[in-house]
Amino acid sequence: MFRSFAAWFANSTKKEYIPATIFALKSSGERWPMSKVIVIANQKGGVGKTTTAINLAASLAVAEKRTLLVDVDPQANATSGIGISPLEGRTIYEVIVDGLNMGSTIVETQMPYLSCVPSHINLVGAEIEMVDLENRERRLSQAIKTIRDQYDFIVIDCPPSLGLLTLNALTAADSVLIPVQCEYFALEGLGQLFSTINLVKKTLNPNLDIEGVLLTMFDSRLRLSNQIVDEVKRYFGNKVFKTIVSRNIRLSEAPSFGKPIILYDAICSGTRHHMDLAKEVLANNDALTPESMPHPQSLTGS
Numbered sequence: 001m002f003r004s005f006a007a008w009f010a011n012s013t014k015k016e017y018i019p020a021t022i023f024a025l026k027s028s029g030e031r032w033p034m035s036k037v038i039v040i041a042n043q044k045g046g047v048g049k050t051t052t053a054i055n056l057a058a059s060l061a062v063a064e065k066r067t068l069l070v071d072v073d074p075q076a077n078a079t080s081g082i083g084i085s086p087l088e089g090r091t092i093y094e095v096i097v098d099g100l101n102m103g104s105t106i107v108e109t110q111m112p113y114l115s116c117v118p119s120h121i122n123l124v125g126a127e128i129e130m131v132d133l134e135n136r137e138r139r140l141s142q143a144i145k146t147i148r149d150q151y152d153f154i155v156i157d158c159p160p161s162l163g164l165l166t167l168n169a170l171t172a173a174d175s176v177l178i179p180v181q182c183e184y185f186a187l188e189g190l191g192q193l194f195s196t197i198n199l200v201k202k203t204l205n206p207n208l209d210i211e212g213v214l215l216t217m218f219d220s221r222l223r224l225s226n227q228i229v230d231e232v233k234r235y236f237g238n239k240v241f242k243t244i245v246s247r248n249i250r251l252s253e254a255p256s257f258g259k260p261i262i263l264y265d266a267i268c269s270g271t272r273h274h275m276d277l278a279k280e281v282l283a284n285n286d287a288l289t290p291e292s293m294p295h296p297q298s299l300t301g302s
């Protein structure tokens with residue numbers, strides 16, 4: 001067992017140099033008293049939900065926060081993107097539809113501090129199968145309650161829709177993180193998303209909060225990207241994360257190797273930006289300790 005994430009990283013990658021980004025999130029080792037469930041949602045497809053879910057979860061794990069990534073999308077991109085092949089009969093589908101104990105579906109990932117509840121393509125049928133189930137919007141919330149005290153953070157990846165699966169995720173969450181792609185029609189559909197969030201707040205989950213709006217796939221060379229940033233900031237003000245995730249080819253390559261970006265390329269901009277995002281999330285949740293501030297030194301493990 002390694003004393004720290006940095007020690008584990010040095011050992012498993014056999015690198016002599018540990019990027020300063022890892023130290024930037026080094027934990028004090030103290031347990032954070034409160035567990036937090038963050039859902040990554042936007043019904044628009046391809047805006048960076050899964051990329052954010054995987055890499056925010058991995059970066060929180062780098063900070064030595066016990067983190068669970070829950071994949072609620074039938075596409076199962078977060079599951080494969082983190083290198084997991086689900087065991088038959090032990091996925092989020094059985095948890096939501098059959099009421100299987102969530103604890104029995106949790107799989108360890110290749111990273112310390114990071115576990116996953118995998119998804120499977122058969123979740124496609126869940127929306128229809130759930131229609132007649134009792135408490136159909138609260139199935140995930142009830143399941144998460146049974147395991148949430150084992151984690152500091154639970155990050156949920158949603159499908160690109162506002163159907164029952166996303167509704168379950170919003171009902172189970174403490175907050176919503178909304179990725180917005182710096183592209184044409186970036187704000188399209190956000191009105192509907194916020195109406196759904198408000199409806200969930202009124203009826204199912206009064207404590208649901210907005211964690212923040214995250215600008216993704218930013219390209220500084222494009223005037224459009226800069227215009228979208230201005231527009232989103234004008235619209236959402238201080239709810240927009242200071243961190244902006246740039247377009248980075250390494251981020252799109254990493255999932256096909258089943259790795260979060262930190263294990264694929266620890267010094268690329270994609271890693272840096274997701275570590276910055278995690279740092280902001282930790283700071284916003286009072287979970288950043290003085291020891292977790294940037295540490296200039298590089299080190300060789302143990």
Ligand SMILES: Nc1ncnc2c1ncn2[C@@H]1O[C@H](COP(=O)(O)OP(=O)(O)OP(=O)(O)O)[C@@H](O)[C@H]1O
Binds near residue numbers: 045075
């Ligand atoms: N910052 C980035 N730089 C480059 N490519 C990115 C970046 N973020 C995401 N991508 C790529 O864009 C595509 C869409 O991203 P992602 O799968 O995270 O979106 P999504 O919102 O989860 O999609 P869906 O709605 O289908 O679930 C993927 O191929 C991903 O690798």
Ligand SMILES: [Mg+2]
Binds near residue numbers: 050051075159
């Ligand atoms: Mg996705």
